[in-house]
Amino acid sequence: MKKLSSGAKLLMVVFLGVMGWALYAYIHQLTYGLGVTGMNRPVFCGLYIVSFVFLIGVSAGGIAIASLSHLAGIEKYKDVGKIAEIVAIISLILAMISIVFDLGRPERLLNLFIYAQPISPLIWDIVVINIYLVLCIALLWSSLKNKPKLAKVFAYISIPAFILVLSVDAWIFGLMKSQPGWHTTILAPLFICSALVSGLALVILAIIFSRWAFKIDIADDVLVNLGQYFKFLLPVLFYFLFCEFLTTAFAGIPSHATILNELVSGKFSSFFWFDMILGIIVPFILLVLGFGRTVAGISLISILSFLGVFAERVDIVLPSFYHPLLITSGVSYSPTWVEWSLIGGAYAFGVVLFIISGLIIPLTQEG
């Protein structure tokens, strides 16, 4: 058993408290229904689904880094692999929790298996997420048992798997012709790219956290090298978003254009410009200027692009609800304390899980 730094111990106590509070909030929600959230017609999804989409992205991004570490076969990347796999599994569990929060009747969850309708994208999602979860666990198991050949096989399979998970996740939204803001072909590639950005960012932050919490030894240049992938991912992300916005703006179809207006200068402009400037452009400039060569610089870049992707998820999921095709009055949404508590509790649970698995599992080869 490894020693935990005293700061991490304190963090754990605080987060356990947050989880307790979230449990109370969930009982409150179960008793009084989803009416205790800020959701209403036509804003049928809120923070829970934003969080679900974000976490699926983080998870898939994490597994992409993990498979990269196995396939590259570079010795110093080996230590990154396990942390990336743990991050991926935990994010996936949190995503599943988020979607259960969103259900009106969670006790009927089994209906999804008993009465599964193969045509529903939600069923596709459940199938691929479960396959993906098994694959993630298999990958972690093979790297723990030190079976590099088996790990390599799983790493190869996990590449199409994470593309599929993210695509299905995007199709849940993109296939809805009733929501002009979602109904675009670019959504699946966009989801993949932003997932890689957020996954990479969280893996880098998790490595920095593990060095502090478990006092393990991972070299600075591993972090710096990982950070270099942002140089490629951020411009691609920007390009995808630009394609989408140009198509919408040039065509000017009212139902689509109103949503773009909402992003650029409406209710969601703060999220939009945060994502564009602080989430994509500033980190990229910092990288080009060479700030990515220090751990402090790379953490700043990771935090910014991580939050940027979260803002992007908000921008994808929510604005479309504000301009429904037929309902014309009374559209508003703001998350209530129950939603913030549940999401806070879920993330706290994630950190606690990470600390526990960091204690049980030897993250580096030295143990």
Add this chain to the structure above:
Amino acid sequence: MEKIDRRKFLKVAGTGLTLFFLEGLLKKVNTEEIQPKPGGKKRYAMVIDLRRCIGCEACTVACKVENNTPIDYSGKYGRKIFWNEVIFKEEGKYPYPDRNFWPRPCFHCEKPACVKVCPVGATYKDEERGLVLQRYERCIGCRYCAIACPYGARYFNWSKPKWPKEREGAFNPDVEMRYKGIVEKCTFCIHRIKKAEEKAKKENREIKDGEIKPACVLTCVGKARFFGDLNDPESEVSKLVRSGRAYRLEEHLGTEPKVFYLKEG
């Protein structure tokens, strides 16, 4: 009197003429989609004549009473449940404002977007009658159908349904009660359809056109609503739907709604 110059005259006359021809060219409802389909099945549809509708919302009230939909006390518009609702749209400014309205039940689409997305088959299409219905006992409350419906016709029970005291004990016994955490919507008054079917069967005859009247049709003060079988080419709805005045909302989405509007102008 204002002098009309030549240019202005040409402009007005040109627009008028174009509109006149477009009226003929733009046949609003796809004829293929409203053809009677063989097989002896029913395909119930509704026609709402906007020339007769005065926007009084009596249909909304009648529907609430008929179908035991709850009253919301939170004061939030987005928490209210109306199986039938009148959509108002205001456009333009003084001195040329315009206000239009469309009473909106569920459109019972021929190709419903909501049925496709339901993960558990709680939303299904009743092929015998051409209705889109909800199995309350199966619904998990994911609200995916409500998101997929382009017409906002689906309502979620955000909290435990509530009614004024006077209403308790005076519910319509023919309509199943709903509870928190599930989605509900207009059924075209399926209980009334079933009653008419039973009656016709007892008397060993076919259901007559106009025999079935959902609550909103029955209550309409302007007699603006018509209900009947689209598979019967001689029914009143079929005749009205074939007229040049008929159109549907958001037709381009290809859901083939079975609620038709007859335009005012």
